Amino acid sequence: MKYASLIVGLALAVGVFVIPAPDAPEPGPAAGVVEPPVAVCAIEEGSGRTTEVVILSTIDGATLLTLFASGEPAGSIGQPTGASGSVIIPVVDVAAVGTVGGLVEVPISSSAAGVIVTRAESMSAESCADVPTRQSFITGASTIGGHAFELHLMNPYAGQAVVELVVRSDAGIESNDRFEAVVVPARSSTVVDFTELIPGRETLSIAVETVKGSVMTVGRQSIGHESAVWKAVEGSQDWFLPIPAGGGSKRLLIATPSDTEVQYQIDYYGPEGLEEVYAEGTLSPRGQDSFDLAAITEEAVGVRVISTGPVVPTLWINSDSGLGITTASAVEAARWFLPGAGAIVGGRASVVILSVGIDEAVVSIRSLRAGSLVRAIDLPADSVVEIALETADGYLIESTGPIVAMWVTRRVGAGIAAMGVPILDG
Amino acid sequence: MTSDEVWLPTPLPGDHELDTALERISSGGELRPGKLLAPFAIDWLVLLGPTFRLDEVFGAQLDLVPTPLDPDSRVFANPVSTPLADSGTESVWLRSGTGFVGEPGSGRVSLALNHDDGWSPEPGPHEWRATVSAVDGVAGFRGTTQNMVFAVSAAALLLVSLGLFFVARRRR
Numbered sequence: 001m002k003y004a005s006l007i008v009g010l011a012l013a014v015g016v017f018v019i020p021a022p023d024a025p026e027p028g029p030a031a032g033v034v035e036p037p038v039a040v041c042a043i044e045e046g047s048g049r050t051t052e053v054v055i056l057s058t059i060d061g062a063t064l065l066t067l068f069a070s071g072e073p074a075g076s077i078g079q080p081t082g083a084s085g086s087v088i089i090p091v092v093d094v095a096a097v098g099t100v101g102g103l104v105e106v107p108i109s110s111s112a113a114g115v116i117v118t119r120a121e122s123m124s125a126e127s128c129a130d131v132p133t134r135q136s137f138i139t140g141a142s143t144i145g146g147h148a149f150e151l152h153l154m155n156p157y158a159g160q161a162v163v164e165l166v167v168r169s170d171a172g173i174e175s176n177d178r179f180e181a182v183v184v185p186a187r188s189s190t191v192v193d194f195t196e197l198i199p200g201r202e203t204l205s206i207a208v209e210t211v212k213g214s215v216m217t218v219g220r221q222s223i224g225h226e227s228a229v230w231k232a233v234e235g236s237q238d239w240f241l242p243i244p245a246g247g248g249s250k251r252l253l254i255a256t257p258s259d260t261e262v263q264y265q266i267d268y269y270g271p272e273g274l275e276e277v278y279a280e281g282t283l284s285p286r287g288q289d290s291f292d293l294a295a296i297t298e299e300a301v302g303v304r305v306i307s308t309g310p311v312v313p314t315l316w317i318n319s320d321s322g323l324g325i326t327t328a329s330a331v332e333a334a335r336w337f338l339p340g341a342g343a344i345v346g347g348r349a350s351v352v353i354l355s356v357g358i359d360e361a362v363v364s365i366r367s368l369r370a371g372s373l374v375r376a377i378d379l380p381a382d383s384v385v386e387i388a389l390e391t392a393d394g395y396l397i398e399s400t401g402p403i404v405a406m407w408v409t410r411r412v413g414a415g416i417a418a419m420g421v422p423i424l425d426g
Numbered sequence: 427m428t429s430d431e432v433w434l435p436t437p438l439p440g441d442h443e444l445d446t447a448l449e450r451i452s453s454g455g456e457l458r459p460g461k462l463l464a465p466f467a468i469d470w471l472v473l474l475g476p477t478f479r480l481d482e483v484f485g486a487q488l489d490l491v492p493t494p495l496d497p498d499s500r501v502f503a504n505p506v507s508t509p510l511a512d513s514g515t516e517s518v519w520l521r522s523g524t525g526f527v528g529e530p531g532s533g534r535v536s537l538a539l540n541h542d543d544g545w546s547p548e549p550g551p552h553e554w555r556a557t558v559s560a561v562d563g564v565a566g567f568r569g570t571t572q573n574m575v576f577a578v579s580a581a582a583l584l585l586v587s588l589g590l591f592f593v594a595r596r597r598r
Contacts, residue, residue: 004590008583008586008587008590022431022432022433022434028445028449030452030479031449031450031452031453032453033453033454034453034454034455035454035455036454036455036456036457038457103488105457132486156488157485157486157487157488158487158488158489158490158491158492159484159485159491159492160492161485186491212485213485214485214486
């Protein structure tokens with residue numbers, strides 16, 4: 001018995017030393033970062049407004065538009081992009097809503113969505129936001145007499161979001177407890193009415209700093225009956241902006257969300273080609289500069305803004321053809337979508353293309369609709385061209401070289417200026 | 427005991443499916459991670475330690491609900507998860523021993539477990555999952571003979587060791 005217990009004890013002891021420990025778990029290779037193919041759109045419906053969501057894609061695939069409000073989906077509708085790669089969904093077909101957010105699920109990342117809002121005397125359009133950022137910035141707003149501005153914060157996700165607003169006006173940094181810890185509940189929107197909070201400000205720049213969750217932001221400016229919508233974007237140090245022909249008040253605004261001074265230079269793509277360092281300057285912390293573009297020329301031109309810190313350039317047009325506001329593009333690309341270009345009945349649409357490559361580019365302009373048409377043009381290096389567009393759901397611009405594309409639509413007393421959506425993959 | 431102190435069994439098809447789902451979620455490419463995890467009957471996700479990539483991912487998704495249950499971790503409820511034993515009807519099947527019990531029916535019960543022929547009655551795979559007939563209102567599991575022998579042997583060895591210990595004490 002003594003030996004038996006000794007043998008068992010020895011066997012266990014040997015087991016302890018001989019049997020190897022399990023291999024420590026090894027983490028696998030880090031998953032690549034992929035953005036889900038979605039876009040978040042600012043919807044305005046009712047009170048005489050009609051909103052349509054335009055979805056463009058490089059493939060024929062399924063899309064799903066879901067409106068979200070008060071923590072719940074208010075309605076959704078799925079439609080394929082079809083053979084043309086485009087579909088227009090009237091929001092009234094989805095649900096009876098007011099100012100809400102819409103989540104568009106697209107079939108592939110090489111897709112784009114945009115929103116067109118029309119009413120009897122005005123119209124506006126803007127592409128939908130795809131990637132939430134920790135900090136976004138919007139400039140070009142005003143609340144002086146006759147001007148109204150509101151910030152539309154959208155959170156389509158399952159968790160509550162909280163943001164801080166850092167507001168800089170011509171009066172300096174604005175202090176208001178309504179700018180602190182602004183809650184955007186899950187699947188909801190929050191609208192901050194600056195006209196009510198800080199009226200009489202000629203210029204406003206707003207940094208939206210996300211404390212918790214994810215938020216997409218648009219600004220909505222009204223002047224009388226006219227209105228414009230444009231997205232808050234992340235600051236960057238290199239921007240391109242094609243500028244359409246036309247007179248009236250046409251300004252380039254450059255503002256920074258930075259707490260330190262930022263130096264910038266403007267390269268100018270004019271009728272004579274590229275003129276580097278056309279202008280330069282220094283922005284004070286969270287400051288803004290403004291340039292009167294119409295005073296230089298009424299032709300279609302372009303600018304590149306390079307800076308030592310984060311800035312956001314914005315194009316601000318107010319003329320007989322209405323109000324249009326859009327942000328510059330931080331990227332150049334060979335392919336661009338123009339969701340909504342050519343889709344407004346009674347409007348004269350055109351595309352403004354800025355060639356930023358070192359060689360001449362061959363650019364094809366494809367209308368996306370049943371019976372698509374393609375037109376090709378040669379675009380010299382460092383040049384800008386504005387081309388009229390036909391009726392379509394939107395356009396696909398493809399080039400042999402890097403370009404930047406935006407579109408405008410004009411009708412009597414109403415206008416739109418909207419930057420295109422670059423296709424960076426797929 | 428933590429996962430680095432045990433020998434994990436060889437991954438089965440369900441484990442590979444879960445691995446693929448988790449990889450897709452952590453990449454940020456999934457808008458509805460709750461729906462993706464639902465077939466695995468995962469009701470809760472808990473993120474521990476300092477914030478990392480998944481905190482960012484779960485801040486931009488549609489169906490995992492942040493639930494402030496624990497101040498030291500980030501807890502997400504999955505309201506779209508399926509039950510561990512899903513009869514496909516309103517009948518609820520609950521865990522009982524190594525199996526499940528529920529209302530008898532003519533359909534089949536899908537178990538969010540890797541398929542194994544040890545399940546009864548009438549086991550059959552559905553993709554990687556095990557399914558059984560709901561006819562008896564019971565889903566039972568009987569392991570392989572080899573595994574049962576190992577389990578019985580371990581119990582017998584324990585009893586023998588205890589017996590030797592007490593006999594030796596008495597003789598002293």
